[in-house]
Amino acid sequence: MRTSVLVVGGGLAGTSAALFLAWRGVDVTLVEKHPGSSLHPRAVGFNARVGELLRAVGLEGELPVSRMTKGFGVRRVRAESLVGKKYDETFWTPQALLSDIEYSPSKGVGVAQDKMEPLLRDKARELGADIRMSTRMLEFSQDDEGVTAIVQGDGEPYEIRADYLIAADGHRSPIRERLGITRTGRGFMHTSRSVLFRAPLQEYLKDGIGQFVIDGVGFLTTYGDGRWVLMLDDREYTEPELRQKIVQAIGRDDLEIEIITTGRWTISAGVADRFSDGRIFLAGDAAHTLPPSRGGFGANVGIEDAHNLAWKLAAVINGESRPSLLDTYDAERRPVATLCHQQIFARNDGHNRDGEPEDAPLIDNNAMHYGVLYRSDAVLGAGPELPPAQLPEQWNGQPGTRAPHVWVEPGKSTLDLFQRGWVLVADHPQWEEAAQQSGVRYERVEQLDVFGLSAKGASLVRPDGYIAWRATDLPDDPIGALKNAFSSSSAGTR
Numbered sequence: 001m002r003t004s005v006l007v008v009g010g011g012l013a014g015t016s017a018a019l020f021l022a023w024r025g026v027d028v029t030l031v032e033k034h035p036g037s038s039l040h041p042r043a044v045g046f047n048a049r050v051g052e053l054l055r056a057v058g059l060e061g062e063l064p065v066s067r068m069t070k071g072f073g074v075r076r077v078r079a080e081s082l083v084g085k086k087y088d089e090t091f092w093t094p095q096a097l098l099s100d101i102e103y104s105p106s107k108g109v110g111v112a113q114d115k116m117e118p119l120l121r122d123k124a125r126e127l128g129a130d131i132r133m134s135t136r137m138l139e140f141s142q143d144d145e146g147v148t149a150i151v152q153g154d155g156e157p158y159e160i161r162a163d164y165l166i167a168a169d170g171h172r173s174p175i176r177e178r179l180g181i182t183r184t185g186r187g188f189m190h191t192s193r194s195v196l197f198r199a200p201l202q203e204y205l206k207d208g209i210g211q212f213v214i215d216g217v218g219f220l221t222t223y224g225d226g227r228w229v230l231m232l233d234d235r236e237y238t239e240p241e242l243r244q245k246i247v248q249a250i251g252r253d254d255l256e257i258e259i260i261t262t263g264r265w266t267i268s269a270g271v272a273d274r275f276s277d278g279r280i281f282l283a284g285d286a287a288h289t290l291p292p293s294r295g296g297f298g299a300n301v302g303i304e305d306a307h308n309l310a311w312k313l314a315a316v317i318n319g320e321s322r323p324s325l326l327d328t329y330d331a332e333r334r335p336v337a338t339l340c341h342q343q344i345f346a347r348n349d350g351h352n353r354d355g356e357p358e359d360a361p362l363i364d365n366n367a368m369h370y371g372v373l374y375r376s377d378a379v380l381g382a383g384p385e386l387p388p389a390q391l392p393e394q395w396n397g398q399p400g401t402r403a404p405h406v407w408v409e410p411g412k413s414t415l416d417l418f419q420r421g422w423v424l425v426a427d428h429p430q431w432e433e434a435a436q437q438s439g440v441r442y443e444r445v446e447q448l449d450v451f452g453l454s455a456k457g458a459s460l461v462r463p464d465g466y467i468a469w470r471a472t473d474l475p476d477d478p479i480g481a482l483k484n485a486f487s488s489s490s491a492g493t494r
Contacts (some may be wrong), residue, residue, distance in 0.1 A: 003029040004317050006162035008137050013284025014168030015120040020310035022127035023057045030342040033136040039261045041112035041223045043299035047369045051106030053307050054417040075213035080322045081251025105413035112223045134294035158323045168456035173286035185270030191234040192265050195242045198258040214249045271337045275330040288337035293349050295365045297340035311463040317427045325491035367391045374400045378489050397452035399467050404450045417443045419463040426458035434478040
């Protein structure tokens with residue numbers, strides 16, 4: 001069979017890639033060796049930037065809002081048990097502060113990974129993605145024209161020929177290993193056991209505390225849907241021992257406890273030294289293994305990888321851009337993953353027991369979610385003097401930053417103007433004419449000051465909502481300036 005993009009791996013990053021590609025009209029096939037999502041919920045809660053991406057594809061209204069309150073995440077305390085005495089609270093690093101600034105039209109998504117993945121799969125299928133569960137890739141090869149994979153479902157092995165392949169096959173990534181791509185980072189840190197259980201414990205969440213470091217037992221947290229996980233030292237446990245540990249962590253033995261499943265988790269950290277090899281691209285955990293953190297730098301970053309890669313693949317496959325545009329995926333996303341790795345170990349987040357903390361300036365979580373800077377050939381003017389990330393209010397519409405959110409009318413954000421193609425934001429008739437001449441959609445926005453523009457300025461926004469170029473004022477030749485900027489930043493073929 002033939003497809004434009006073959007995605008290997010049906011976790012969050014792979015399924016998001018299939019969703020974003022299908023939404024852009026790309027013929028995409030996904031193969032996943034498992035029949036469905038893992039019984040382990042794994043990640044829980046997704047940031048508002050991911051909410052923005054799902055808002056664009058029409059999924060936001062179907063997802064529950066995160067229980068994280070504005071400016072704060074889930075609280076964590078040390079305790080003798082869930083119902084017992086509470087000791088010191090471990091505050092976020094850096095301290096999360098309330099802000100009157102509204103960064104996004106979206107909210108965080110309050111759902112566990114095992115509930116999120118089926119929602120993404122269903123939407124991807126609805127948009128035309130061919131998703132094949134219980135299908136394993138046996139081998140692959142690539143040449144100058146594409147990638148050939150041999151896969152097997154319930155029957156005989158068969159061949160899939162694709163223009164490109166996305167390896168979203170997890171932190172052990174056989175594809176990455178086969179390509180000989182090495183990783184840099186902390187590496188192996190420790191191994192833990194877990195027991196996932198269901199118990200009626202909602203009454204103990206009323207004060208906003210959702211994570212408990214239980215003395216002499218382990219780490220207890222909730223998924224907010226009646227399910228809890230207790231993380232334990234790495235050894236074999238019988239079911240009676242697990243029940244004893246759960247009772248000890250809860251501090252009560254009179255509740256009905258349903259053990260759902262157990263797990264063994266290897267915690268490691270590393271970022272691939274390159275995110276692509278010819279026509280094959282790494283995404284999600286295959287590209288970066290980032291330990292669970294209160295900043296949410298794991299699953300969220302993988303979904304954003306998929307989004308960044310999807311619009312670029314769509315542009316190249318549709319003949320709108322030259323293949324060189326795909327080089328900007330590594331240039332933009334690998335520095336973000338490396339920065340996340342650094343920030344995880346610069347924080348007091350539980351991982352520093354495995355080594356010395358990272359000696360690096362702490363960056364606010366909102367800066368990491370909304371304010372990372374892209375530097376690549378798809379951005380014109382992101383100079384070396386700019387920081388890798390900062391709060392949205394500290395940016396001023398510079399190229400390489402996420403376009404700012406401001407309401408243009410009730411219920412409609414500036415961010416709702418983007419995602420479908422390239423957009424010129426301005427409020428001047430000469431820019432409208434320049435957009436028409438350049439084949440770029442024109443959007444009139446009166447609040448140009450948030451883009452760092454004068455009344456005669458303009459910003460060129462990419463299909464992922466990032467600013468590619470801007471003219472703070474009206475140049476002598478706006479048509480020529482826009483055409484040159486568009487051709488350069490989009491690797492355009494027009």
